[in-house]
Amino acid sequence: MEKVYMALAAALAxxxxxxxxxxxxxxxxxxxxxxxxxxxxxxxxxxxxxxIPETMVILGFVVAITIxxx
Amino acid sequence: xxxxxxKIEIIGPNELLMAVLALLRELGVFQIEQDITCFIxxxxxxxxVRSALLDExxxxxRIFYEDLRGRIDxxxxxxxxxxxxxxxxxxxxxxxxxIATVQRHGVTCREWxxxxxxLQKELVDLSGYAVILGAVxxxxxTLSPKSGIDFIGVTIRDxxxxxxxxxxxxxxxxxxxxxxxxxxxxxxxxxxxxxEKELAEKVRKTLDEQRVPELTFPAAFAPLPFPEKxxxxxxxxxxxxxxxxxxDGELTRFAQRWGxxxxxxxxxxxxxxxxxxxxxxxxxxxxxxxxxGWTPEAEVTRLDEAVTVKFxxxxxxxxKQVLEQDLDLVPVALRNPPYFRPFELFARLLPLPRYASLxxxxxxxxxxPLFFGMILGDAGYGVILLxxxxxxxxxxRKRDTVRDMAKILLISSCYTILFGIFYGExxxxxxxxxxxxxxxxxxxxxxxxxxxxxxxxxVGLAHILLGLVLGFVTALKRKTGREALYKLATIVVILCxxxxxxxxxxxxxxxxxxxxxxxxxFLIPVLFYAGGVLAPLExxxxxxxxxxxxxxxxxxxASVLLARVANRFAxxxxxxxxxxxxxxxxxxxxxxxxxxxxTIHALRLHYxxxxxxxxxxxxxxxxxxxxx
Numbered sequence: 001m002e003k004v005y006m007a008l009a010a011a012l013a014x015x016x017x018x019x020x021x022x023x024x025x026x027x028x029x030x031x032x033x034x035x036x037x038x039x040x041x042x043x044x045x046x047x048x049x050x051x052i053p054e055t056m057v058i059l060g061f062v063v064a065i066t067i068x069x070x
Numbered sequence: 071x072x073x074x075x076x077k078i079e080i081i082g083p084n085e086l087l088m089a090v091l092a093l094l095r096e097l098g099v100f101q102i103e104q105d106i107t108c109f110i111x112x113x114x115x116x117x118x119v120r121s122a123l124l125d126e127x128x129x130x131x132r133i134f135y136e137d138l139r140g141r142i143d144x145x146x147x148x149x150x151x152x153x154x155x156x157x158x159x160x161x162x163x164x165x166x167x168x169i170a171t172v173q174r175h176g177v178t179c180r181e182w183x184x185x186x187x188x189l190q191k192e193l194v195d196l197s198g199y200a201v202i203l204g205a206v207x208x209x210x211x212t213l214s215p216k217s218g219i220d221f222i223g224v225t226i227r228d229x230x231x232x233x234x235x236x237x238x239x240x241x242x243x244x245x246x247x248x249x250x251x252x253x254x255x256x257x258x259x260x261x262x263x264x265x266e267k268e269l270a271e272k273v274r275k276t277l278d279e280q281r282v283p284e285l286t287f288p289a290a291f292a293p294l295p296f297p298e299k300x301x302x303x304x305x306x307x308x309x310x311x312x313x314x315x316x317x318d319g320e321l322t323r324f325a326q327r328w329g330x331x332x333x334x335x336x337x338x339x340x341x342x343x344x345x346x347x348x349x350x351x352x353x354x355x356x357x358x359x360x361x362x363g364w365t366p367e368a369e370v371t372r373l374d375e376a377v378t379v380k381f382x383x384x385x386x387x388x389x390k391q392v393l394e395q396d397l398d399l400v401p402v403a404l405r406n407p408p409y410f411r412p413f414e415l416f417a418r419l420l421p422l423p424r425y426a427s428l429x430x431x432x433x434x435x436x437x438x439p440l441f442f443g444m445i446l447g448d449a450g451y452g453v454i455l456l457x458x459x460x461x462x463x464x465x466x467r468k469r470d471t472v473r474d475m476a477k478i479l480l481i482s483s484c485y486t487i488l489f490g491i492f493y494g495e496x497x498x499x500x501x502x503x504x505x506x507x508x509x510x511x512x513x514x515x516x517x518x519x520x521x522x523x524x525x526x527x528x529v530g531l532a533h534i535l536l537g538l539v540l541g542f543v544t545a546l547k548r549k550t551g552r553e554a555l556y557k558l559a560t561i562v563v564i565l566c567x568x569x570x571x572x573x574x575x576x577x578x579x580x581x582x583x584x585x586x587x588x589x590x591x592f593l594i595p596v597l598f599y600a601g602g603v604l605a606p607l608e609x610x611x612x613x614x615x616x617x618x619x620x621x622x623x624x625x626x627x628a629s630v631l632l633a634r635v636a637n638r639f640a641x642x643x644x645x646x647x648x649x650x651x652x653x654x655x656x657x658x659x660x661x662x663x664x665x666x667x668x669t670i671h672a673l674r675l676h677y678x679x680x681x682x683x684x685x686x687x688x689x690x691x692x693x694x695x696x697x698x
Contacts, residue, residue, distance in 0.1 A: 044419040051674045055614070058621045062523065069520050 010064035017060025024053035072429045073405040074367040075692070077392050079360060080377065082385030087122065087352070087359045090377070090385055091345045091695075094361070097376055098696035099369040101401055103362045104351045122352035122359060132346045138165075139339045141172045142332050148179040149325040150318065157330035161338035168335050175328065179321070186317045193310045196303055199287065201252055201260075203300045220270040223285030224277060226251070226259040235261070235282055242276055243269050260285060341697065348695060364401050364692065394549075400425035402689035410435040412474035420677060422689035426548050428540055430685055434676050437533065438478070441672035443485025444529070445626045446664045447515065448633060450497035452486030454661060459483055479665075497657055498633025515623075515630050522623040530619025531568065533675070534612060535561060537683030544684050556600035557683075560612060563593050567613075615679040621671050629667075632660045 032046035078100065082090055094100045124132060161168070226232055232251065239247050247265040262285075265273060274284065286292065291302040353360045365373055374387045392400060402422045404414050406429070413435035423429060446452070463476035490496060492512045496505055499516075515522055538561045545554035570586045572578040597605040636656030640649040 047670060048419075048674055048677055051670045052678060054621070054671075054674075055618045058624055059614075059617060061624050062617060062620045065519060065523060 006067055010067045013060045013063040013067065014057065015060075017056045017063075021053045021057040024056070025050055028053065071405055071432070072423065072425060072427070072689075073403040073692075075364045075392070075400050075403070075425065076367045076370045077362075077390040077396065077400075078365050078370070078373070079362055079388045079390055080385060081358055081360055081388065082381065084354055084357060084359050086381060086385055087349070087354070088345055090359075090361065090381070091348055091352075092341075093376060093380055095341070095344065095695045095697055097369075097373060098694050099365050099373060100361075101364045101692055101694045102348060102351045103364060103399070105399060119353050119355055119360065122349050122354045124346065124349065128346070132343070135339050135342055135346075138169060138172065139336060139343065141176055142336045142339070145172060145176050145179055145332060146329075146336075148183040148321070149329060150321055154325065154329040154333050157334035159331060159334060161335045164331070164335065168331075171328075172332070175324070179324065182317050182321055186314060186321075189310050189314050189317070193307065193314070195288070196307050196310065199299075200303055200307065203303060218267045219264060220267040222263040222265070222270060222274060222277070223287075224261045224263065225283050225285050226261055229253075229259050231282075232259060232261070235277075235280075238276065238280060239263065239265075239273065242273050247273075344695075365694070366403055366405070366692075397426045397548075398424065398688075399690070401692035403692035404429055404431060406431050406435075412477040413438065415471065415474045415478070416673060416676070419673075420681070421687040422691055424686045424689045426544075427686040427689070428544055428684055430676070430681055433536070433540075433680070437680075438672050438676065439482040439485045441529075441622060441675060442482040442668045443487075443489040444526075444622050445668035445671065446486045446629060447489035447493045447626055448495040448497065448629070448664070449487045449490030450495075450501055451633075451657075451661050451664055452483045452488075452490050455479055455483035455486060455665065482668075493630070495630060495633070497653075498630060498637050500633075500637050515626055516634070519623070519627065522626070523620055526619050526621070526623040527616060529622060530616040530675075530679070531564070533619065533680055534616050534683065535564065537680045538564075538612075541684035544686070548686075552600050556597070556605070559593055559596045559600055560609060563590065563597065563609060564612065564616075566590050566593070612683075615682075618679055619675060621675070625667055625671055629660065629664055632663070633657065636660060 028050050032050060035042055036046055080090060080094075224235070226235060236249060239249065243265055246269070247263055249261050249263050251259045251261045253259055263273070277284065287299065290306070291299050294302055353362070370387075370389055377385050377387050402425050404417065404422075406414060410432050413431050416434050416438065417423075417429065417431045443452075459476045459480035463473055463480065466472035466476065490501075493515050494512075495501060495515070513521065513525075538557050542554050542557040542561070545551075545557055566586050566589050569578055570583060570590070573580055573582045573586065594606070597609065601608055636653055639656060640653035643649040643652060
């Protein structure tokens with residue numbers, strides 16, 4: 001039973017942080033697309049900005065690994 | 071590295087001003103400073119120094135040049151975009167002739183252009199009529215002139231009204247008609263009604279009453295019967311095409327004959343006008359001019375020698391001391407060794423660092439390919455990317471940006487091959503099985519998740535500490551003591567936290583835990599003092615930055631699993647050809663992802679995590695005057 005809880009916790013750690021990342025990226029992506037229409041030269045900055053929220057899912061992934069292995 | 075810049079003041083007699091500007095443009099190493107507050111001190115007599123103004127002669131000259139430039143531009147707007155040979159004539163001796171000819175040529179070319187436009191319009195109109203007449207031509211050919219058949223052309227603006235017209239025609243002709251429709255370019259329908267001659271007049275009248283306009287032809291062939299119209303249309307279209315070809319020929323011949331001369335004059339005028347534009351940023355007294363600006367330290371001698379030789383000591387180049395308050399004004403030029411230079415592309419994506427800051431290019435040049443290799447880490451993919459980089463570099467050797475990207479890809483692919491050998495990956499696990507790469511294996515990424523996680527975090531720790539050390543050095547250089555203390559305290563706190571973690575893991579002796587905790591307690595007030603009340607939050611952010619490097623492992627793991635999936639899918643088909651095809655397809659997708667994802671994340675680790683520790687953005691790009 002304990003293993004089931006651990007798996008569930010790990011899944012939640014990755015899943016919830018992935019949802020949060022997706023939500024943040026959707027907002028940044030929409031704003032970024034608007035920005036690019038006016039200033040195409042900012043494309044590199046926008047790509048980086050879209051990649052920033054991925055930290056959340058990476059941290060979730062680290063937490064999941066910690067739950068499952070340590 | 072950020073090139074050392076020299077603060078330069080050039081002084082000479084007013085009459086040599088234009089000649090000095092022309093020389094500076096030719097040398098291409100001097101940027102004029104518009105803000106002269108850092109050049110003229112408080113004690114100096116500022117009221118005697120004023121902005122350089124054009125005298126009456128210079129002003130007239132500038133207006134003349136601008137007018138001539140406008141006329142030549144107008145002339146070129148009429149000419150076809152043909153390749154123009156180079157001309158080596160000296161325009162300054164030709165100006166009188168040019169001003170006379172440009173007017174005459176302008177009239178001729180404008181007339182050609184006007185005629186060309188009119189003929190093009192006529193051709194478009196004729197093409198429209200050709201569509202409808204072409205459609206009825208087969209019917210007309212089968213009819214004799216005495217067949218008692220007549221034609222009415224109509225324009226139906228709303229396609230939905232076609233049925234209404236047909237109902238009307240049925241009632242008028244008792245169904246003895248045929249209608250042929252063609253859609254015009256603007257969406258309206260052009261209809262040709264075929265009916266008996268004796269009914270034609272009645273139908274025309276009724277259609278007119280019902281506001282269905284009859285198709286009108288140009289006056290030139292409106293009175294002609296339909297078969298004659300077609301013949302006329304064809305003949306006229308051939309004539310118009312021939313006339314257009316003749317005009318194009320004339321324009322091309324003109325461009326070949328005169329284009330080179332006018333292009334040379336235009337370029338000369340551009341240079342002269344650019345000098346006049348620069349004059350707004352210069353200063354002068356009643357007798358002499360001052361040009362203030364910046365040049366790279368390495369170019370000062372060349373600049374000085376060129377000015378001395380050309381003006382025989384009449385113009386003086388003086389190097390002034392760069393003061394602390396000037397630092398924010400100094401323009402930034404990046405000068406890096408050839409290996410680092412392509413990576414300036416990444417540095418330029420963000421605002422430039424300030425002059426007193428550090429150029430991040432060497433660090434990104436070393437760490438970016440390393441991170442890229444760590445993430446992708448597949449020898450097979452590396453070989454493909456290496457080939458791609460070589461092809462790109464060769465095909466686009468004249469395009470600077472693509473060439474730089476190819477060089478970056480070349481270096482990154484070498485690291486990918488190296489890490490691929492370390493991880494024992496060649497197109498996923500295919501290499502390990504087929505090529506016996508497992509003998510060279512250091513770590514199996516798919517299995518060793520936790521060791522890879524610690525490896526990625528260690529890389530992050532080293533990178534962030536390097537950033538903090540650079541921040542400490544930059545703060546010392548800028549003489550901001552408190553910031554330097556804050557960076558130093560952060561470094562020590564992170565090292566203490568690391569040692570504390572290792573002592574709890576019993577890698578370091580447990581006895582160290584107590585003194586380390588005491589040291590941390592001592593450092594917290596220092597952090598508050600140096601970094602303000604938000605210092606603990608900043609410390610947490612820095613620790614978060616280190617954990618963010620876990621992406622090196624996470625994205626790498628995703629990449630290796632995708633490659634494995636590609637091989638598994640290919641194996642499951644049970645057919646060699648289909649399996650190969652699937653494997654190629656999946657690996658191609660994985661390579662595309664494998665280039666995009668590591669690039670974005672390696673860049674992000676630099677831009678967000680690393681740069682924020684030491685770089686002060688907001689530098690002004692060094693843009694010297696130069697010949698186009």
